[in-house]
Amino acid sequence: MDKRKLQKRLTGLISFKTDTIIPIDLFKLETPKEIDWSDFFQDRYDYSYRPVQTLREELPERIPVAQKSVRDYLMEQLHLNSRDKKTDRIGEYIIDSLNEDGFLDTDVDEIAKVFNVTEEKVTETLKLIQTFDPPGVGSRTLEECLMVQLYMNGYDDNSVEVAIVKNFLREVGSKDINKIKKRLNISQMRVQEAIDVISSLNPKPLRGFGSSVIRYIIPDIIVKEIDGDFEVILNESTLPGLKINSYYREILSEKESLLREEKDFIKQKLTSALNLMRGLEERRRSILKVARFIIEKQKEFLREGISKLVPLTMQQVAEAVGLHESTISRIVHGKYIDTPIGLFELKFFFSGAITGENNIDISTRSIKERIKLLIEEEDKNQPLHDQEIVEILKKEGINIARRTVAKYRKQLGILPVRYRKGG
Structure with missing residues (x-):
C-alpha cells in the first residue's frame, strides 16, 4: 500500500467527542511482540459511550450561568496562583495589555519600567499567565504560542513537534514536507504525524472567547x-468518548500487503x-x-x-x-x-476552617454565610458593628477577631456599618 495513502487513512486515528487533550505518555501498556489484531477489536473493556442505568432517564436540565468576561476569567486564575501583590499588579497589567487574540504586544522591558522591577520579574509573571486557560494565552509570537501548548501537552525539546515549531514553521505553512524530512532525518510519515499535532493547536488562544452566547452547564x-x-453518579455524557476509527478494519483486512514499517506504525497507533x-x-x-x-x-x-x-x-x-x-x-x-x-x-x-467550641472545625464559608445572614436581617436603623457580629458569633461557638469579621465582610462585598445605616 502507498505510504501516503496509508498516512491519509490513519489521520484522525482516535475520534473524540470533545476537544479534551490527554497526554498519552502518562499511561503505560506492555506491547506484545506480535500483534494479535483481534485484541484491538475484542478488548475486555468497552470504551464506547453507554448510558448509565442508574442515571436519570433524562439528562438534567441545562442551567444557564452568568457570562464571565475573558478579563475576569484570567484575573480569577491570576489571583488563585499569584504569590505576592507585586505579581498581582504586574499580572493585571499584562492581562489588560493582551490583544483580542490573546497575545502580548507590549515589550517586557517596558512593563519592567512601569513597575520599577527587573525584566526577570515580569518574565516570571508572564510565564505564570502562560500556564492559564486557554492554553497559549499571553504569548508574544505564534511560535511561543504553539510551544506553550506543546509543553502543556507533554512534548519536550527533544520531540519532533517542538523542533518543527522552532525551526520550520514557514515550511509547515508552505507544506514543504521534504525539506523538513531531510533536515531532521526522519520519515515523511513522522513529519506528517507531527504536523497533524501542530495543526490541532490554537494559533489564537482567545478566539471564540467572550461571545455573547449564553453558556449552559451540564x-x-x-x-x-x-x-x-x-x-x-458520573454523568458519562460530559466525558470524552473514544473509539478506534473504522478505517482500521479496512486497513487490517489488507495486512498481508503491509510493509513492516507500516505494520509497526499501525501497531504504535493502536497501542x-x-x-x-x-x-x-x-x-x-x-x-x-x-x-x-x-x-x-x-x-x-x-x-x-x-x-x-x-x-x-x-x-x-x-x-x-x-x-x-x-x-x-x-x-x-x-x-x-x-x-x-x-x-x-x-x-x-x-474551604479553610476556624476552630470553634470543643475544638470543632467550622468552615470559613459557612461563617461568611452566617455573617451575610446577620447583616441581611439587621435593623437598618441600627445596623450591626463588626464587634457586635463578633459577640453574636461567640455566643454561637464561633470565636473570631473583629478584623476577621471585617475581612470576611469585605470579601462578601458588604459595606461598613456607617454606609448601611438607613439602607
Whole structure:
C-alpha cells in the first residue's frame, strides 16, 4: 500500500467527542511482540459511550450561568496562583495589555519600567499567565504560542513537534514536507504525524472567547438522595468518548500487503489509542472517588444547609483517595455537581476552617454565610458593628477577631456599618 495513502487513512486515528487533550505518555501498556489484531477489536473493556442505568432517564436540565468576561476569567486564575501583590499588579497589567487574540504586544522591558522591577520579574509573571486557560494565552509570537501548548501537552525539546515549531514553521505553512524530512532525518510519515499535532493547536488562544452566547452547564456529577442516603453518579455524557476509527478494519483486512514499517506504525497507533482509552477509564474512576469522598463528608450540608458545611482541603482529599494534591486540583477544576439542594462547582466544597467550641472545625464559608445572614436581617436603623457580629458569633461557638469579621465582610462585598445605616 502507498505510504501516503496509508498516512491519509490513519489521520484522525482516535475520534473524540470533545476537544479534551490527554497526554498519552502518562499511561503505560506492555506491547506484545506480535500483534494479535483481534485484541484491538475484542478488548475486555468497552470504551464506547453507554448510558448509565442508574442515571436519570433524562439528562438534567441545562442551567444557564452568568457570562464571565475573558478579563475576569484570567484575573480569577491570576489571583488563585499569584504569590505576592507585586505579581498581582504586574499580572493585571499584562492581562489588560493582551490583544483580542490573546497575545502580548507590549515589550517586557517596558512593563519592567512601569513597575520599577527587573525584566526577570515580569518574565516570571508572564510565564505564570502562560500556564492559564486557554492554553497559549499571553504569548508574544505564534511560535511561543504553539510551544506553550506543546509543553502543556507533554512534548519536550527533544520531540519532533517542538523542533518543527522552532525551526520550520514557514515550511509547515508552505507544506514543504521534504525539506523538513531531510533536515531532521526522519520519515515523511513522522513529519506528517507531527504536523497533524501542530495543526490541532490554537494559533489564537482567545478566539471564540467572550461571545455573547449564553453558556449552559451540564453537571459532571449527579447526587441523588435514595432512602435517606446519597448516591453519586458520573454523568458519562460530559466525558470524552473514544473509539478506534473504522478505517482500521479496512486497513487490517489488507495486512498481508503491509510493509513492516507500516505494520509497526499501525501497531504504535493502536497501542497509543488503547493507552489513552484506559487512561480515560482511570480518570472516570478518579472523578468518582473524589466526588464520593466529598459527598460522604458533606452529607449534613446537603441535609441542613450551609451552616453544616465541613471544612475540607485538597490535601485531605488527596490523602483519603490516594492521589496527588495536584491531581485533585485538576480533577475538580471546572467540574460541576448537581445535588438535591442545587448545582455547585466542586471547588465550592474546599474551604479553610476556624476552630470553634470543643475544638470543632467550622468552615470559613459557612461563617461568611452566617455573617451575610446577620447583616441581611439587621435593623437598618441600627445596623450591626463588626464587634457586635463578633459577640453574636461567640455566643454561637464561633470565636473570631473583629478584623476577621471585617475581612470576611469585605470579601462578601458588604459595606461598613456607617454606609448601611438607613439602607
